Amino acid sequence: MNIPSGLGEALLHSASDAIIATDRDGRITFWNPGAERIFGFTAAEATGQSLDLIIPENLRARHWAGFRHTMETGTSRYGHGDLLSVPGLTKDGRRISVEFTIVLLRDEAQEVAGTVAVMRDVTKRFAEVRELKRRLAGTGSQS
Structure with a gap:
């Protein structure tokens, strides 16, 4: 496969x-820059920090249990194109909805060395779906 230069x-x-x-x-x-736009932290502010920077406090224990399991086993339920939808935390303290997939990074010995997550802010869509469900539930109860 010929990958274009600079891709x-x-x-x-x-x-x-x-x-x-x-x-x-x-x-x-x-x-x-996409992470900067979505979460509000500059690369300089975020690099070197724990992922707790963008994880709401009430979800951190569950996140870290899953993260440690992935690091130990080298497997993730979300590494094969499956989307995970979770709340995220912005620099100004707002909670947003994000969808993401992860890829495991491996070293020369094929041991897990870290992760790469590709994330998208779906807050607006999530709110629209919730409102539509609310309206449909209201309409259905009047029949």
Whole structure:
């Protein structure tokens, strides 16, 4: 397969989707312009920080249990194109809805070295679907 020159750089530095890489301890090692746009933290503010930066406090224990399991086993339920929908936390403290997939990063010995997540802000769509469901539920109860 012939990959066009510059394709990787263009994707990594895109401002549409967030691309966030971590080491195996969950420290952010890469933060693209899309992550900056979605979460509000600059790359300088985010790089080196724990993923707790963007995980709502009440979800951190569950996140870290899954993260540690993935690091130990080298498998993830969300690594094969499956989308995971979760709340995220922005710099100004707002909760947003994000969908993402992850890819495991491996070292030369094929041991898990970290992750890359590709994330999209779906807050608006999530709110629209919730409102539509609310309206439909209201309509159905009047019959």
